[in-house]
Amino acid sequence: MPLSTLLLGLFVCLCLGLWHLRQRLQLGCSLPGPWALPGLGNAQMIGKLKPEFIFLVFTELRERFGATYRLWLGPQLWVFLHSAEETRQALHDPTLRKADTFQQLSPLIGNGLLISHGSEWLAQRRLLTPAFQPQLLRRFAPALSKHAERLLYRLQRTGGNAIEVTDYLFACLLDCIVDNSMGFALDTQLVEHSPIVSAFHRSSELLFKRMINPLLTSDFVFKRTRLWRELRVQLQVIHLHMDRIIEQREKQLEAEQQQPEQEKRPRILLDAMLLAGLSRQQIRDEVNTFVFAGVDTTTAAMGFVLYALAKQPSVQERLYTELSQLPPDGATSLDALNELDYLDAVLQETLRMYTIVPSTGRQTTRATTIGGRRYCAGVTLWINMYGLAHDASHFTEPYEFRPERWLQAQQPTPFSYIPYSAGPHVCIGRRYSMLLMKLLTVRIVEHFRLELKRPLEPLVLQAQMVLRSRDGIHIRFVPRGAV
Numbered sequence: 001m002p003l004s005t006l007l008l009g010l011f012v013c014l015c016l017g018l019w020h021l022r023q024r025l026q027l028g029c030s031l032p033g034p035w036a037l038p039g040l041g042n043a044q045m046i047g048k049l050k051p052e053f054i055f056l057v058f059t060e061l062r063e064r065f066g067a068t069y070r071l072w073l074g075p076q077l078w079v080f081l082h083s084a085e086e087t088r089q090a091l092h093d094p095t096l097r098k099a100d101t102f103q104q105l106s107p108l109i110g111n112g113l114l115i116s117h118g119s120e121w122l123a124q125r126r127l128l129t130p131a132f133q134p135q136l137l138r139r140f141a142p143a144l145s146k147h148a149e150r151l152l153y154r155l156q157r158t159g160g161n162a163i164e165v166t167d168y169l170f171a172c173l174l175d176c177i178v179d180n181s182m183g184f185a186l187d188t189q190l191v192e193h194s195p196i197v198s199a200f201h202r203s204s205e206l207l208f209k210r211m212i213n214p215l216l217t218s219d220f221v222f223k224r225t226r227l228w229r230e231l232r233v234q235l236q237v238i239h240l241h242m243d244r245i246i247e248q249r250e251k252q253l254e255a256e257q258q259q260p261e262q263e264k265r266p267r268i269l270l271d272a273m274l275l276a277g278l279s280r281q282q283i284r285d286e287v288n289t290f291v292f293a294g295v296d297t298t299t300a301a302m303g304f305v306l307y308a309l310a311k312q313p314s315v316q317e318r319l320y321t322e323l324s325q326l327p328p329d330g331a332t333s334l335d336a337l338n339e340l341d342y343l344d345a346v347l348q349e350t351l352r353m354y355t356i357v358p359s360t361g362r363q364t365t366r367a368t369t370i371g372g373r374r375y376c377a378g379v380t381l382w383i384n385m386y387g388l389a390h391d392a393s394h395f396t397e398p399y400e401f402r403p404e405r406w407l408q409a410q411q412p413t414p415f416s417y418i419p420y421s422a423g424p425h426v427c428i429g430r431r432y433s434m435l436l437m438k439l440l441t442v443r444i445v446e447h448f449r450l451e452l453k454r455p456l457e458p459l460v461l462q463a464q465m466v467l468r469s470r471d472g473i474h475i476r477f478v479p480r481g482a483v
């Protein structure tokens with residue numbers, strides 16, 4: 001290529017870059033927000049923020065600057081939306097795609113459903129949606145019941161001593177999700193230490209550290225850090241495990257293709273991908289996406305369900321009374337579980353009070369209008385699901401845990417309660433996660449009375465990849481009937 005063409009190309013790119021930056025600057029200047037350092041913006045403030053202070057800082061910024069404010073991360077403009085109407089418009093705007101920040105998850109989940117976009121995302125979504133149809137979910141209950149029994153056994157063995165519940169729930173839910181989606185018995189609940197459990201935990205932590213450090217945005221910089229070197233080791237453990245599982249299922253499926261129709265096993269998520277001819281890499285990306293998006297979220301949600309029940313014995317006893325309505329095998333029947341209104345109210349209130357995914361982000365790809373404001377391309381819009389669920393104009397006494405609010409006929413303001421997001425990217429596993437939570441909650445409450453280890457200690461919430469308790473959740477599982 002002649003030098004003059006190259007220079008002209010560079011000049012055009014530079015002009016375009018400057019033009020986009022000017023547009024963002026104009027928009028940023030029209031929005032309220034904290035004072036920003038030239039060049040760095042508010043990157044220093046965000047980079048130093050401890051996860052437990054994220055809520056405090058964002059609540060304070062909202063109080064100071066109103067419902068829509070901005071932060072600068074170097075040249076990147078972040079706009080925070082807080083109204084239900086802006087949220088509705090942003091989640092349904094077809095010109096927006098997932099925030100660029102989420103692309104930093106790609107070492108673990110490649111171009112899986114959680115971060116892909118456009119026609120590729122649509123094809124993936126169409127392929128995977130049938131695996132979550134309610135009639136297919138019914139089939140999962142017996143396998144889930146087996147994993148729930150193992151969890152009960154492990155809890156029984158704690159002898160009524162307080163334990164931190166996260167690892168117990170994580171192992172159980174990982175086994176459930178891998179079994180249901182890949183037809184593989186990972187059985188991490190049966191071993192003391194599972195390398196894949198630690199690898200998933202640590203990878204999530206390392207990826208989150210990168211996401212909240214604006215200095216590590218560039219791949220070039222990140223791949224020269226200690227974080228990346230450690231992440232690579234953890235990812236190798238995960239990829240090796242997943243490849244082995246996919247290979248095994250591929251062989252089973254080939255053998256089944258030769259068998260008469262009635263002997264074939266029911267199709268699972270992994271089969272749908274293998275039969276659609278996806279490459280090994282594509283399948284691994286999707287499978288890791290499901291584990292990543294499903295296990296941490298449902299573990300956190302279950303942890304908060306148990307915390308809320310232990311914190312409020314009256315709620316726990318009312319739920320226990322409702323469970324007595326269940327028919328003998330009701331705890332494993334999706335239809336029977338769906339009849340339990342109070343159980344449903346407890347779970348809805350948990351997902352409101354402890355919004356597991358506190359916020360999500362979208363990127364403008366071209367000029368668009370949201371909430372009457374014109375946005376140029378290249379802006380990140382953050383939707384504050386936690387803020388909406390704790391807004392007193394939508395929920396009276398929003399910081400009180402009151403399942404009864406879900407038993408009233410009045411529905412919340414549309415888009416004020418969206419724990420699973422909304423619009424085309426609404427969580428694909430939402431019904432499945434409700435089934436998991438219902439089944440586990442019922443089994444645990446039937447068997448144990450839950451007590452907090454330190455009932456008077458306040459819960460300090462941290463916004464990490466998902467919402468967490470900074471100091472863990474410590475509960476005593478006292479067998480019912482024991483004195």
Ligand code: HEM
Nearest residue numbers: 114293294297298301356357360420421425427428429433
């Ligand atoms: C309590 C449990 C869960 C919560 C609170 C939750 C929450 C969410 C939220 C808020 C989103 C949307 C993010 C966005 O709009 O940017 C999402 C997407 C997603 N979730 Fe969940 N989730 C849960 C469980 C699960 C489970 C069990 C699975 C799978 C087994 C799963 C798989 C996914 C996937 C693949 C997406 C991406 C969907 C897409 O973009 O098309 N989630 N989830």
